[in-house]
Amino acid sequence: MYNLLKEIRIRFSSDRQMYRTLKNIFGFYPENIFLYKLAFRHRSAATEMIGGNRINNERLEFLGDAILDAVVADYMFKKFPLRDEGFLTEMRSKVVSRNQLNKLCLKLGLNSFITAGSDQHSNWRSINGDAFEAFIGALYLDKGYSFTRKLIINRIIQVYFDMDELAHTDFNFKSRLIEWSQKEKKTVVFHLAGESGTNHNKLYHVEALIDGDVFGKGQDFSIKGAEQQAAEKAINRLKEENLLPTSE
Numbered sequence: 001m002y003n004l005l006k007e008i009r010i011r012f013s014s015d016r017q018m019y020r021t022l023k024n025i026f027g028f029y030p031e032n033i034f035l036y037k038l039a040f041r042h043r044s045a046a047t048e049m050i051g052g053n054r055i056n057n058e059r060l061e062f063l064g065d066a067i068l069d070a071v072v073a074d075y076m077f078k079k080f081p082l083r084d085e086g087f088l089t090e091m092r093s094k095v096v097s098r099n100q101l102n103k104l105c106l107k108l109g110l111n112s113f114i115t116a117g118s119d120q121h122s123n124w125r126s127i128n129g130d131a132f133e134a135f136i137g138a139l140y141l142d143k144g145y146s147f148t149r150k151l152i153i154n155r156i157i158q159v160y161f162d163m164d165e166l167a168h169t170d171f172n173f174k175s176r177l178i179e180w181s182q183k184e185k186k187t188v189v190f191h192l193a194g195e196s197g198t199n200h201n202k203l204y205h206v207e208a209l210i211d212g213d214v215f216g217k218g219q220d221f222s223i224k225g226a227e228q229q230a231a232e233k234a235i236n237r238l239k240e241e242n243l244l245p246t247s248e
Contacts, residue, residue, distance in 0.1 A: 068152065114128070
C-alpha cells in the first residue's frame, strides 16, 4: 500500500522526471527530493534566505567529496591488498579527479538537472563534477552511509571503471612534463599569467613554459587544475612536434 501511494505521489509530482531518472539509473526513489534538487543548484544560481545565507550545492559538494574519498579509499585498500600507500593514493586520485567526475556526471545524464546562471557558463569547467559530488552528499543524507557505499561501488566504480586499465594510465600531466624535462635537460616553469572573475567564480590562468617559451595554457578555478591543463596541452604539442613519443 505504501509503495502504491508513493508511486501515485511521484506520478503527479512536479519533480517526477528527477524521481524517475534516479530510479532508472540507480534503482531507488529519493525520500527527500529537496536534497537532490539542491545538489544540482550551482553557486551561480544560488538563492538567498533570511540572514544572507546563499542556498546552493557547495555544502553538499563538501560532504560528498569526503564520502566519495572514504568509499573509494576503502575499495582500493581491499581491491589491492599488496600494493603500497603511494599506489593506493594515486588510484584513488584517478577515480575522484575532477576530470573523471565531470565525465561521470555526463555519462549518467545528471547534468540535465543542473541549475546554473547564464553568465560565463562555458568557463565553469568543474560544474558537472561538483554536482556529482553534491549528489553523493545528498544521497548520504537521504539514504545513509551503507546505502551510499553500495551504490558507489556497485553502480559506479564497477560499471564505469576498469581498474587494471586505470592502474596503467597516468593522468598527472604536470609530473610527466617535469619528468620529461629532467631527462631532456629542459627547464619547465608554470607561470600564473592572471586571474579573472571574482569570489567563487575566480579563474586562474596558467602558462606552461619550456625554456622560456609558452607550450601550453590552462584555466581553472584552482591553480592546480590550471597547471594540469597547461601541462596536458604542452605534452600534446611536444608530441605533435615529435619531441615526445606518442606512447608516453
